[in-house]
Amino acid sequence: MPPLDSTTTQLIVWAAIGYLMGSIPFGMLVARLMGLGNLRKIGSGNIGATNVLRTGNKAAAALTLLFDAGKGALAVLLARAVAGENAAQIAALAAFVGHCYPVWLGFKGGKGVATFLGLWLALDWRVGIACCLTWLVAAAIWRISSIGALAAAALSTIWITLLTNGATFALGAMLTLLIYWRHRENIARIKAGTEPKIGKS
Helix, strand or coil: CCCCCHHHHHHHHHHHHHHHHHCCCHHHHHHHHCCCCCHHHCCCCCCCHHHHHCCCCHHHHHHHHHHHHHHHHHHHHHHHHHHCHHHHHHHHHHHHHHHHCCHHHCCCCCCCHHHHHHHHHHHCHHHHHHHHHHHHHHHHHHCCHHHHHHHHHHHHHHHHHHHCCCCCHHHHHHHHHHHHHHCHHHHHHHHHCCCCCCCCC
């Protein structure tokens, strides 16, 4: 087996760093620090901001949203500053995977929506803002967080095509597929009309 060159080694390092940053379960940490209990035993059992909101604590949900988005953004910004754009994209994908499949929680993590939005804001603010606005509009219309997430993911590659030179299109497509895979149970509930609305305890 030939030795790895320095560029490949850098990408592997940033994939590992991105994964570790993404795998920090801020929802569970915030819930425990604020005395809200074990998120695994609340609502859907998910570790993200939407499930934290089901505790009735809006401040905890907002903090979880901020931290989960921030870890994706920080992974991208650090990788870009040290190793360039390819490393930034690798770190972005790894951070998303880390959130969804954290080793600390038996690879059972969140849906990745906040991390998805955070990493896009860092990769390209135009795409990030477009995705955030898409989520807000869809969630406001249907009052269902997962519909906002699915809409933001579905339209992200369109925003990439319209607003950028397309260098992140492959990453966008992979993230969209992962978002839909992580939301497969939500999609089934949406079809059945049983998906809970935002703020429902």
